[in-house]
Amino acid sequence: MNLGLLETTLNSTEAVVEFCQERSLLPTSVACPKCQTHCQLKKREQVKDGFAWRCRNSRCRSWISLRHGTFFMASKLTIKVIIKLIYLWAFEMATENNVRRECGISSSHTITDWKNFLRDVCLDYLRRHPRQIGGPGHTVEIDESVFNRRKHNVGRLVEPIWVFGGYDPAEKEGFLVTVPNRNAETLLPIIKKYILPGTTVVSDCWRAYNRVGSEGFSHLTVNHSLHFVDPITKATTNHVERMWKEAKQRNKRECGTNRELLETYLSEFMWRQKFGHNPFVSIINQIAEGYPVGKELLSTSSENPLLPTLPLQSVENLPVELKINIDCSLPPFKHY
Incomplete structure (x- = not known):
């Protein structure tokens, strides 16, 4: 998939939601955190994503953010912009000028934080899948x-x-x-x-x-x-x-x-050596693995230590358990 095809695929808010749901980045159904009633995905123009979950319970009728409990939760960027930024990073095109031009992000700090965060996704994946090398005959x-x-x-x-x-x-x-x-x-x-x-x-x-x-x-x-x-x-x-x-x-x-x-940076180097043949699909799959979404709405107290720490802060401020020692x-x- 090239950048033009990705832009065509994400040509509407509905298409963005479908793209993310198909790749397990967004849930396909959630339960209301207040009354546990099954929610319905509905259009909502007041929010940047164009959709939100609405509780079906007539006594509750709460609105829940589309991205609540997901990889996108703490970011102010639109989901479409985040996906494009991930694509540029995956193919090593995420220079500051490229990201500003293709994604419309003006803040250098935001660009740097997202690149730091994606390296943490690489690190998290590598630490979840350790292995030894060599063996007899090697x-x-x-x-x-x-x-x-x-x-x-x-x-x-x-x-x-x-x-x-x-x-x-x-x-x-x-x-x-x-x-x-x-x-x-x-x-x-x-x-x-x-x-x-x-x-x-x-x-x-x-x-x-x-x-x-x-x-x-x-x-x-x-x-x-x-x-x-x-x-x-x-x-x-x-x-x-x-x-x-x-x-x-x-x-x-x-x-x-x-x-x-x-x-x-060493974790990113090793990740690219292993997944450089298909980096965009690989990083998307690993985000879905590291930030699981299911039928029940995830809370910010998830066991995944990365979940509350989205890239609005630099890697130096990450919890101690996320830093390599x-x-x-x-x-x-x-x-x-």
Whole structure:
């Protein structure tokens, strides 16, 4: 679906509601929160969405917002504009100029908040579907790389952020984890958490990897001071090095990344590696999964911790349980 076809599909308020109901973004029926009577979806010109739920009980007759308890609940944008913004983000076209032109959003803060929020949807999905990579007969290359450092050692001092990662070239799967340091006590538990026993692990000669072979893995090394591919074992870390290059490309395009948001950008990178072949359908399906709607009206006290925290605030203000920490970092991605 291209942007023109999406615009044609969403050519009326009725079409927007139908589009969202078919994809489980809006409920097809709700119960009145006051009297539990089944509600009817009716046109209502006073609201931006053009529709609202009306209680059938003659003694109640309450109006309930179309978007109450849904992904769209706390936003002031129309549902049509939100869908178009999601489309632009999915296909990496959500520059500020594009969003202003296509969606009519004038606020830079609103655009930034929505992009932050969609990265949180990626993170939420990846954390709900964790998995290990590798296994017997598989090779996983591991390496660490520094993010957010001074260029040419010029400018103010900044604390470097280290990211540890692994990549299975056969399955095109990998993982990225921020780490406080690169010692064995930090890296070995992460290796055991994300890589299946029996995997052949390939690394450089960094001393923190010396005990990998005694942790249930076969261990091969490559000495980068001599060659990139070991002439005897053919071991190489070229694939994981390429992963670093791809992960850092966005940083270069944007002239850097907010340190506090780095882990959410890593989650977006892994999400795009896994779902980049069909990003719009994938993100819509995952929003529906993360924000379930059913026959009963959802309340804002839903068990889904994301529900009350829609993108009218920046990611720094998200509840603590939504932020990634070092102990529960990002699960593997799949590269298509």
